[in-house]
Structures are given as structure tokens and as C-alpha cells.
């Protein structure tokens with residue numbers, strides 16, 4: 001059977017492949033369902049459980065086994081148990097009472113780094129191995145390698161290697177360290193950077209909002225191109241933080257950028273735009289320049305927002 005669905009190109013979904021590791025998946029929200037379909041499409045025998053059982057119906061028709069309870073799902077698991085739930089509290093709720101001894105757990109539920117580290121200790125006490133994951137993809141990207149989505153993993157490296165083939169099915173799999181909190185930390189760092197980028201895009205569109213004959217689609221293309229080019233400065237900042245010399249390889253220094261901020265603010269005023277999405281960052285830049293570091297790049301701002 002070949003189905004071209006909205007979430008994945010699903011080939012032979014109703015057949016298990018004997019040499020494929022069985023997967024047990026707890027949580028069939030939007031993301032859990034997309035993951036389930038990717039593993040089924042790749043021929044992995046799949047057992048699923050969801051708090052609201054109706055959500056498992058379509059997957060049962062596609063060949064998944066539906067467990068009656070989460071404890072039964074975990075007890076019968078011959079391969080890794082994947083968790084894709086709303087949050088850390090729901091993981092507690094779902095696994096409360098399950099016998100985890102000897103089980104391989106892969107937690108793809110978004111967590112804070114501290115929660116991920118606590119979860120690793122919690123699993124160890126119960127005799128289970130744990131890999132924490134942070135999904136850098138939205139559901140339509142799952143099972144579509146061409147979209148560039150990936151999942152960050154950290155914690156038990158041996159567990160990652162053992163199940164690498166299976167973990168690479170829904171999206172790329174990147175192992176970022178044995179500290180269980182590091183997948184979550186990378187995940188949150190990337191999402192935080194994205195939030196700043198969205199703030200900038202919001203301001204940009206606000207600037208042109210009243211311009212009747214300005215082509216928004218063209219501005220969007222220019223934003224994508226420009227932000228992509230400028231994102232490379234992350235390497236400059238990383239190098240400066242590593243060397244401790246924040247003037248190393250500076251392409252545009254803080255003094256010059258801070259002087260340019262006045263033009264950005266004056267333009268916002270002229271275009272009737274509240275500059276609040278930009279000013280906190282501009283204030284940091286000015287503070288660093290006032291401290292005598294106008295010849296630096298952006299790395300010094302990192303030290304200004306650290307709470308020591």
C-alpha cells in the first residue's frame with residue numbers, strides 16, 4: 001500500500017518487517033502520531049497507548065497494536081519505550097506505577113534541562129536506561145528528511161548507539177552529550193534564539209504595515225535571505241567566547257552598531273511603531289559601549305545578562 005499523507009509518505013504501513021526493532025510509543029498528540037506513522041512506514045512493529053484512547057483508532061487501522069493501559073504497554077515492550085507527552089508532569093503521571101526495570105526509555109517530551117537531569121536519575125533508580133530528546137521539527141516535518149528536521153539526544157550514549165537506526169527514522173538524530181540535560185539545553189537555546197528572530201520579524205512587518213504599495217512577499221524573501229546570512233555571526237560569537245577575546249575577528253563592532261541603533265529608533269518613531277521589541281537589546285549594547293568595550297563584537301553582551 002502506498003499512501004501520500006499530509007505528514008509522511010507512507011509505504012507498506014500495514015506490514016511489519018521482521019528485522020526491525022519493535023517500538024512502544026506513549027502519547028498520541030500531533031507529534032506522537034507523526035512519529036508513530038514514521039515508524040510504521042519504516043516497518044517497525046509498533047505498540048501505542050494514549051490517555052484518550054480514541055486517538056489510537058486510526059493507527060490501529062494502520063497496523064499498530066493498541067495497549068489497554070500504559071503499564072501493559074511498558075511491560076510488554078521488547079524495544080525502546082518512547083514518550084511523547086505534553087510536559088514533564090504528564091510523564092510522571094503516565095509512568096507512575098509502571099515497572100521500568102531493564103527498560104530503555106527515550107523521552108521526547110519537551111523538558112527543562114533540570115527536569116531532564118532529574119528524569120535520568122529517576123529512571124536509574126528504577127533500573128531503566130534513559131535517553132532524553134528535544135525535537136527540532138514540527139509534525140509535518142516528521143518522516144520527511146528533506147525538510148531538515150532533527151532530534152537532539154543526550155544521556156546514555158550506549159542507548160543512543162543501540163537504537164540509532166530506529167531513532168533516525170522520524171528525523172535526523174544528533175547526540176549532543178552524556179549529560180542528560182544537554183539535549184533540552186540545546187533545544188531551549190535554539191527556541192530562545194528563534195523567539196528573538198520572530199521579535200525582529202514582527203518589528204520589520206510593523207514598520208511597513210501602513211505602506212500600501214510595498215510588497216510584503218518581497219520583504220519576506222529579503223528577510224529570509226538577510227537573517228540567514230547574519231545568523232553566521234553565531235560562529236564569531238562562539239569563537240570569541242572560547243578565546244575570551246571579544247575583539248577577535250570582529251566584522252562590525254559594538255560602537256558602530258550602537259550608533260546605528262539611533263537610526264533604527266528614529267525610523268520606528270516615523271513609522272509609528274513601538275520599539276519595545278528592540279530596545280532591551282539596544283540598551284545592553286549601549287551599556288557595554290559605556291563600559292569601554294566599543295571595539296568588541298556581540299560576545300560581551302552574554303556576560304551582561306548572566307546572573308552570577
Ligand code: FVH
Nearest residue numbers: 027028029030031032051052085086090109110135137138
Ligand atoms: N507539535 C509541535 O509542533 C511541537 C514540536 C516540537 C516538540 N513538541 C513537543 O512534543 C511533545 C508532544 O507534543 P504534541 O504536539 O504531540 O502535543 P499535543 O498534541 O498537545 O499532545 C499532548 C499529548 O500528551 C498527552 N497528555 C497530556 N497530559 C497528559 C496527562 N496528564 N496524562 C497522560 N497523557 C497526557 C495527551 O493525551 P490526550 O490529551 O490525547 O489524552 C497527548 O497524547 C510536547 O512536549 C511538545 O512540547 C511538539
